Amino acid sequence: MSSKETVFFTGGAGFIGMHVVPMLLEKDYKVRIFDNMFRGDREAVAALGDDVELIDQDVRYGGAVHAAMKGCSKVIHAAAVSINKSQADPYESMDINMIGNHNVFAAAADHGVDRLVYCSSASVYGDPERLPMHEDDRLSPQTPYCISKRAGEDLLDFYHRRSGLSWVGLRFFNVYGPGQKTTAYYTSVINHFVNRIKNGEPPVIDGKGEQSMDFIHVHDIARSVVLALESEQDNKPVNIGTGIDTTIAELADILIEAVNADVTPIFNERDVIASRRAADITRAKEMLGFEPTIEVRKGMIDLIRAQ
Template sequence: MTSAETVFFTGGAGFIGLHVVPMLLEKGYKVRIFDNMFRGDRDAVAAFGDDVELIDQDVRYGGAVHAAMKGCSKVIHAAAVSINKSQSDPYESMDINMIGNHNVFAAAADHGVQRLVYCSSASVYGDPERLPMHEDDRLDPQTPYCISKRAGEDLLGFYQRRSGLSWIALRFFNVYGPGQKTTAYYTSVINHFVNRLKNGEPPVIDGKGEQSMDFIHVHDIARSIALALDCEQDNVPVNVGTGIDTSIKDLAEILINAVGADVAPIFNPRDVLVSRRAADVQRAKEVLGFEASIEVRKGMTDLVNAD
């Protein structure tokens, strides 16, 4: 690979992107970030140096996407409206996530890029029928965000059949880590617990705390993206998780220990929908050579201590 090979990275100035870019530079790539900077960090991008270019533009504008992608050999598409914002404003979500998906995929097909890595989501499954959740399980997306992620995977299949586009769709589970906005959907429970604990208050858990998530550290998410750019197999969705579901009750205990608080959680007795999540991680091993490296207890403890 020559040092001139450039990765086109939509949303690359955001939370996940800023963890991926150093790995791409380490591999010898140059990076062209395409980001509307609504949630991007301009100073962090500038600190990467001359091998990282920033185009301050929006994926809704197909002409801008097409022009900016010229000369890039690979694409990472991460730009999207978040899951909670998609419910409060479905119009913007459809505009950015659906139209944006299509603009990026169509441009990649036109330019003949070697590989497109799409940041999809485990939310395409909806409430799972079984654990662990496998890539071939029934999909039942529930919000505009989740629906757009599933549609994005279908669109990739169209451009694969029509134009030979090579793609990998990474279905991220519950991402957390340093640098994440406190409004992030999947970390709201973490932030709520930590804020209460630091104020000397016990975390409040609805029901028995049996709801669970597969929390995966952003460093591992970034590794999966870097691996997907270069893996041999293509044209498949791949779960990116730890394979372990951490209940809300266990999460509270981990964070109590991390903060060093002398409290016990308070359980709010009411009926809650007990939803559980855990990734089947076999395909990630086979296709990407990926396994999560940061155990949840360590990752959460480091996150608390970094504040």
């Protein structure tokens, strides 16, 4: 009988999961991935070794979730429908993100797991009223995806009060890195720029390019998940970002440098609402001991040059 703890990981075969699982194995955990494999890579999962088990199932089925979680001491819940898809098909989004959330949280409470780490999102804030964005700021989620992420945090608080479930909700900012699908809603900007630059064409930027995002590398995201799994503090949402906002104009310059192209961005002069994002990561530092390690320029250049 193995003495290793088993981590139950919904959506563990996805982009973020495939960066987290190797870190869990390094810390001597076993991992039980629960994933419908809609976007997962079976060969990549199989290559992770004997301490990784794959259960090909869907979080919408509560009985399957409950049965599969038996014997697991920790849970990571990452399974979700993307933000773009949630707007195109709100019904599926509510089904997977809301019902799925509840199935996982209720099972974790029933099984008395030590810790549940929930992959939430900075999208719960909507358009921020100030920068950097703090966990106690007003939340204004705008899409079914964002609404479900906020509701997930509220559900976790309910199960903490009702059953003593220990949880940490990680509000991820704009994640990028190797292995990411090009369909992510903000990576389309990166892909559009890179495709034009590689073709010798200048990237086209709407307005003055003042819109910004807090880009955080998936390696740092994965580190935050493992830290949250073992943190002594719990039962709060935590921002996971760099604390630095990168404008679209700055992003274009970084990508031109990465491709080593001789082009200059074209600015499409029109009125653009310049939304900005940057995380206050004070709580992440204090509660998890987390600090980002990969600077945006280096991370972006490494990513593009590796393609």
